[in-house]
Amino acid sequence: MENPIALSIVALSVILTIYISYSSRRHTRTTASFYVAGGQIPWKINGLAMLGDYSSAASFLGVAGAIALGGIDGWWIALGFFGAWITVLLVAAGPLKRSGKFTIADALVARFECRGIKILAMISTIVLCTLYLVPQIVGAGHLFKLLLGWNFLPTVIATGVLMALFVILGGMRGTTYNQAIQGVLLWSAMAALLIVSSVVYFDGNPLNIIDASHEMVPPIVAVSEATAVIEKIGTEDVAAVIAATRKAMPDAPSALTPGVGLRDMMNQMSLVLGLFLGVLGLPHILIRFYTVQDARAAQKSTEFTIWGLATFYAMVLLVGLAAMYLLYPTIIQLLDEGQRGMATNMTVPMLGNLLGGEIFLGIIAAGALAAMLSTSAGLLISATTSLAHDLYAGILKPGSSDREQLLFAKIGAGVLAVLAIMMAVWLKDVNVGMLVGMCFGIAASTFAPALLFTLWWRRLTKQGIMAGMLVGLVSSLLFTFGRFFGADYIFGIPVLVNPALYSVPAAVIALVVVTYLTKDTGNVDDFMAVAHTKD
Amino acid sequence: MYKKILVAVDGYDPSLGAAKRAVEMAAQYGSQVIVIQVEEDIPLLEVEKSIEEASLKGLEQKPLTDKPLDLVLAYGQQQGVSIDTRLEKGGITACILKVTEDNGVDLIIIGDSGRKGIDKWYFGSVAQAVSEGARSPVLILKKGAVDISDMLALLPALKESAKLKGKVAKPVFQPEVFKKSFKFSFSLFVAFAIIYFGAVLLTSAPMKETAATIIMGLPLAIWAGWGTIIGGVVITRIYLAKSI
Numbered sequence: 142m143e144n145p146i147a148l149s150i151v152a153l154s155v156i157l158t159i160y161i162s163y164s165s166r167r168h169t170r171t172t173a174s175f176y177v178a179g180g181q182i183p184w185k186i187n188g189l190a191m192l193g194d195y196s197s198a199a200s201f202l203g204v205a206g207a208i209a210l211g212g213i214d215g216w217w218i219a220l221g222f223f224g225a226w227i228t229v230l231l232v233a234a235g236p237l238k239r240s241g242k243f244t245i246a247d248a249l250v251a252r253f254e255c256r257g258i259k260i261l262a263m264i265s266t267i268v269l270c271t272l273y274l275v276p277q278i279v280g281a282g283h284l285f286k287l288l289l290g291w292n293f294l295p296t297v298i299a300t301g302v303l304m305a306l307f308v309i310l311g312g313m314r315g316t317t318y319n320q321a322i323q324g325v326l327l328w329s330a331m332a333a334l335l336i337v338s339s340v341v342y343f344d345g346n347p348l349n350i351i352d353a354s355h356e357m358v359p360p361i362v363a364v365s366e367a368t369a370v371i372e373k374i375g376t377e378d379v380a381a382v383i384a385a386t387r388k389a390m391p392d393a394p395s396a397l398t399p400g401v402g403l404r405d406m407m408n409q410m411s412l413v414l415g416l417f418l419g420v421l422g423l424p425h426i427l428i429r430f431y432t433v434q435d436a437r438a439a440q441k442s443t444e445f446t447i448w449g450l451a452t453f454y455a456m457v458l459l460v461g462l463a464a465m466y467l468l469y470p471t472i473i474q475l476l477d478e479g480q481r482g483m484a485t486n487m488t489v490p491m492l493g494n495l496l497g498g499e500i501f502l503g504i505i506a507a508g509a510l511a512a513m514l515s516t517s518a519g520l521l522i523s524a525t526t527s528l529a530h531d532l533y534a535g536i537l538k539p540g541s542s543d544r545e546q547l548l549f550a551k552i553g554a555g556v557l558a559v560l561a562i563m564m565a566v567w568l569k570d571v572n573v574g575m576l577v578g579m580c581f582g583i584a585a586s587t588f589a590p591a592l593l594f595t596l597w598w599r600r601l602t603k604q605g606i607m608a609g610m611l612v613g614l615v616s617s618l619l620f621t622f623g624r625f626f627g628a629d630y631i632f633g634i635p636v637l638v639n640p641a642l643y644s645v646p647a648a649v650i651a652l653v654v655v656t657y658l659t660k661d662t663g664n665v666d667d668f669m670a671v672a673h674t675k676d
Numbered sequence: 677m678y679k680k681i682l683v684a685v686d687g688y689d690p691s692l693g694a695a696k697r698a699v700e701m702a703a704q705y706g707s708q709v710i711v712i713q714v715e716e717d718i719p720l721l722e723v724e725k726s727i728e729e730a731s732l733k734g735l736e737q738k739p740l741t742d743k744p745l746d747l748v749l750a751y752g753q754q755q756g757v758s759i760d761t762r763l764e765k766g767g768i769t770a771c772i773l774k775v776t777e778d779n780g781v782d783l784i785i786i787g788d789s790g791r792k793g794i795d796k797w798y799f800g801s802v803a804q805a806v807s808e809g810a811r812s813p814v815l816i817l818k819k820g821a822v823d824i825s826d827m828l829a830l831l832p833a834l835k836e837s838a839k840l841k842g843k844v845a846k847p848v849f850q851p852e853v854f855k856k857s858f859k860f861s862f863s864l865f866v867a868f869a870i871i872y873f874g875a876v877l878l879t880s881a882p883m884k885e886t887a888a889t890i891i892m893g894l895p896l897a898i899w900a901g902w903g904t905i906i907g908g909v910v911i912t913r914i915y916l917a918k919s920i
Contacts, residue, residue, distance in 0.1 A: 163798045170716070171769045171805030213879065213897055220904050224872045227908045231865045231915055235857075351894060397895050398888065400881025413876045417869075440916045447912045451905045458901065597858060670849035673857055 143290040147494075150503030151288065151510055155307075158319050158511055165318040184438035188445030190317045193324030195226060195446075196453055198280045198513045201327050203574025204454075206488040208461025209472060210572075211402030212359040212395070215461060217409065218574040219454040221416025225581070226450060229420050230443065236596045236672040245422065245588045246527075252595050253603040253663040256535075261610045263531035265587045267557065268618070269423065269580055270524035274561035276576035277304075277513040277520075279569055283486045284506055284513075293482075293569055301562045304517045305555075319515060326508040328453055334489070334505075335456050337496045338463040347459050354396040354462045356387050360472045360484070362401060366390050367473040376470035383469055396465055408637045412578055415641030419581025422588030464488045467495060482570040521554050528553040568625065578639055579621050586613030586644035590652055596672060601652070604659040609652025617644035678702075682710045682781040684772050684802070685748060687739035690787025693822035695748045697815070698785045702757045710779060711748045712762045714771045746834055751827045769805040782812050790819040860918065864911050871907040875900035 200222055207215025242248040246262040278300055285296035335347060343349035360367065363386050370385040387393075394401050403409040465472070468491055475484035490509070494502040529550035534541055537549075568576065587610050594601045594609075620640035623631045630636060634643065683698040685691040695711060702709045741747050745761040752759035764771040776784060788803040807814040878900040879887050887897035 166798055167800035169767055171800040171802055213901075216901055217876070217879070220872070220875070220901055223905060223908060224868070227868055227912055228865065230912060231861050231868065235861070235919060348893070351898065394884075397897060399879045399884045399897060404881060406877075406880045406882055409876060409880045413873070417872065443916055444913065447909050451909045455902060455905055458898070597862075666849045667846065669854060670847040673854045674847040674850065 144288050144499050144502065146499040147503030147506055148288055150500070151507045154507035154511060155303075155514070158322075158514070159307075161318050161322065184442040185445065186317060186321045187438075188442035188449070189321035189324040191320075191324075191442065191446040192328060192449040192453075193320035193322070193326075193512075193515075195222070195450060196324060196327040196512065197516055197577070198509050199276060199574045199577035200453070200457070201331070201512060202280055202486050202489050202509055203276070203572050203577065204457050205461040205464055205492075206485040207402060207572050207574050208396075208458060209464040209468065209488040210359065210361050210476075210485050212354075212357075212462075212465070213397050213458070214399060214402030214409070215572075215574070216458045217403065217413055218416065218578055219457050221413050221419075221578070221581070223450055223454045224413075224417050225420035227447075228417060233421055233592060233596060239674065240668065240672040244523075245592045246531075249591055249595055249606065252665065252668040253606060253661075255603045255607075255663075257607045258603060258610075259531055259535060261607055261614070262588075263527050263535075265583075265610065265614055266527040266531075267524055268614070269584055269587075270520045270527075271557045271561050272564075272583065272621075273423070273520050273577070273580045274517060274558065275564045275568060276573040276580075277517045278561055278565035279482065279571070279576065280486055280573045281510060281513045282565060282569065283483055284490065284509060286483065287487050287490055288502075288506060294566060297562055297565055297569075301558055304514060304521070305558065307514045308518045308521050319511070323508065323511045323515065324449065326504070327512065328449055330493070330505050330508050331453055331456050331460060333501070334460045334492055334496065335463070338460070338467065338492070341496065342467060343463070350459050350463045350466065351397070353383075353466050357383055357396040357462075357465055357469070358386050358390050358393040359396055359401050360465065360469065360476055362393055363390060364473060364476045367469070368477045371470055371473060376474070379467060379469050382473075383466065396462055403638065407635070407642060408639075411582070411637040411639040411642035414645060415582030415585045415639040416578055418585035418589040418641070418645065419578075420584075421592055422584030422586075423581070460489070460492070464492045468492060485570075485572040521558070524557055525550040525554045575638065579624070582639040582641040582644065583614070583617040583621060585641050586617040586648045590645070590648050594652060595668075598656075599662065599665050599669060600656060601662065601665075602656045602659040603661045603663055605652045605654075605656030608655035609648045612651035613644050613648030616640065616647045620644060677705045678707045678783045680710060680779060680781045681707050681783045681785060682712060682772070682776055682779070683748075683785045684712050684714065684768075684787075684806075685744040686713065687741050687744045688787075688789070689740060689824065690789055690817065690819040690821075692740060692744065692747070692787070692824050692827060693820070694785045694787035694815075694817045695744070696751065696822050696824050696827050697817060699748070699752050699755050699757050699759075701783075701785075702752075703755050707783075708758045708760060709748075709752060710760045710762060710775065710781060711745055711752075712764060712772060712775050713745050714764045714766065714768045716766075716768060740828060741831060741834075743834070743838075746838075747827065747830060750830045750834055754830070768802050769809060772802075772806050773809050776810060776812060784810055784812055784814045786814065786816055788816050788818050861915075864915055868908060868911045871911075872904055875904045 200219060204215060204219040207218055209215075237248060240248060240251060242251055246259070246266060249258055249262060278297055281300040281303075282293055282297040285291060285300060286293055289296065339345055339347045339350065343353070358367070366389045367382065367386040370382055370389060374381055374385060376382065403412060468488060471491065472484050472488070475481070490502055490505050493505040529546040532553075533546050533549040538545065590609050590613065591606050595606065617640040619631060620636055620643060623636045624638070624640075628636050678701065681698050681702055683691075683695045685695050698709050698711075701707065745763060749759050749761055762775060764775065772784070772786075775781070784806060786803045786806055788801065791799060791801065803816045807816060877883060879897045887895060887900070889896045891899055
């Protein structure tokens with residue numbers, strides 16, 4: 142076994158998570174003093190849980206990794222996640238909460254009782270859940286590869302089994318408490334990485350990391366030159382490797398130069414647009430805003446979360462750049478050996494190992510794994526519900542028993558998981574943040590316009606919504622898979638890092654045009670009255 | 677012997693059995709009955725609630741009534757017993773104990789769900805927790821200990837009277853409220869979008885020379901990113917201050 146201490150920490154954390162799932166719930170039901178004493182706990186827990194929900198594996202592992210390989214462009218993944226959260230708060234959380242609907246499909250159906258919309262929502266949900274599982278499995282697979290030293294395939298299969306076990310053992314029970322712990326863990330780990338690396342390597346001043354970044358040539362640009370440098374002077378002296386690489390490439394971009402990861406404006410726009418609107422359209426993001434007792438508590442918990450997210454995403458840039466500096470020779474060697482997936486997704490655990498040994502590595506791995514497991518559990522539950530209720534009971538066999546629906550859903554979820562595992566093996570070298578960004582792009586093209594217009598546009602018709610979702614789904618999938626298959630052009634249009642730049646406007650145009658050609662606006666008055674009446 | 681009896685109900689068999697026993701004892705001793713129903717008010721996600729409901733109630737079993745307070749009230753009136761109903765929000769055990777303390781209750785009657793195994797570990801036993809935490813005597817009734825068929829016979833009449841009372845008034849669409857809310861949400865949304873996409877432009881490949889400009893020791897690209905974060909926090913705070 143390669144890392145016994147780190148592995149023990151990870152195993153303990155999984156057991157603790159399942160224990161908390163059960164015992165915390167019993168505590169709130171049967172403890173006399175829990176709510177009577179001050180009533181202080183819920184909003185803080187809620188705020189932390191929102192933070193934990195959001196600081197996912199993509200934010201934690203993917204962003205810092207993307208920055209460590211390509212420089213400042215990778216930060217846009219983080220800024221996009223941050224912007225998406227604010228978008229949901231500003232334009233969707235309030236009306237959704239008032240309408241009493243917590244999933245997008247429910248909100249759409251509340252206004253339009255229509256079989257076509259249900260089918261499209263079901264297909265989009267299943268597609269998104271399956272694709273969103275891929276980065277979770279890729280991330281977890283690399284993590285176990287790092288910890289155990291296994292090959293990627295067996296680790297991915299082991300990860301799939303672990304995720305299934307987690308769901309069966311009640312992985313979504315008591316989520317709030319586990320998410321709160323996860324929020325604390327991921328935020329503190331990020332802060333600790335920044336503080337320790339600053340103190341030990343950058344004279345205690347985090348801004349010195351930025352100074353050092355001017356000299357660094359991003360590893361994805363410098364692989365061949367830096368490999369030659371390492372062959373000459375070895376890997377011991379990181380500063381010397383960085384300086385010699387810069388000397389060999391005086392005109393190369395630095396870690397702070399835009400355009401390395403995202404080579405032009407169109408690619409950048411596509412990524413940031415997909416991220417900006419993506420969370421609005423994710424079926425497994427359950428609106429946690431305002432789940433506390435009163436308005437003041439809701440305000441406090443949301444404000445708590447925004448500060449947590451702001452500091453987290455500000456820190457991630459510095460951690461990514463510090464990782465580029467401190468792990469420069471390691472990243473170059475991994476890239477040179479063709480292990481790009483490991484290099485881009487495991488920078489944070491490797492930095493932890495460098496700064497705090499196996500214990501720090503174990504804590505970081507435990508936090509990342511907890512995030513991946515909880516996201517996967519949420520996705521599998523969303524997909525299962527959709528398969529059982531919408532596909533089997535709604536379309537294939539109306540009037541079926543609960544037992545039949547459950548069996549169908551379990552088999553369906555199993556098939557989706559196998560599909561996701563196969564895709565994870567295929568896409569193992571892609572950054573998990575970029576993979577999540579692609580799912581955001583599909584969500585931004587399907588559910589996001591449908592939800593936004595359903596909540597705010599009285600004139601919207603059911604045909605309009607169907608046209609928008611269909612066009613958005615087809616076009617975003619086309620360009621996503623075009624990217625996966627390495628196509629440069631589709632129908633003469635360049636394939637970008639994210640489908641959103643084409644598919645979002647296409648979906649919105651289809652939605653608006655078809656709406657003006659048709660008339661069925663659904664239960665618009667009843668729906669709008671509930672969604673927009675002040676409490 | 678007992679002046680005030682408290683009974684907690686949730687619409688299921690054991691709790692209704694407890695309520696019936698409370699009414700019988702009150703008739704015997706001339707006591708007042710406080711019937712309490714607690715809606716759990718905890719930060720749970722919808723998915724957690726739905727998973728809980730399935731385990732809590734068992735897939736086959738549904739609550740006998742969703743208005744247990746009305747049912748016990750009607751039963752009490754039929755038996756000539758004074759009933760005081762309370763609908764509370766919060767932690768179940770905590771609320772039961774608080775109402776007990778506040779009202780000088782001298783007997784608590786509670787039904788035991790008979791939950792076993794992993795579900796008991798997960799949900800715990802409210803009956804057990806109340807008996808451990810209460811200063812007053814507690815009478816715990818097992819599931820099926822009391823025949824409640826006569827109480828359930830009142831349900832059809834209750835449903836009829838609920839229908840006669842009419843439906844709850846639906847909210848009416850108010851165009852001016854909608855417009856105000858639209859204007860407020862979207863002006864902040866557009867403001868944030870300008871900051872966000874402005875920063876995107878500043879840090880894009882064609883602007884890399886501008887992005888490299890050093891301002892107060894840091895490149896503009898970094899200021900643009902931090903500016904987006906600070907702008908987002910400010911806009912969120914404005915939204916929270918005005919909308920909640």
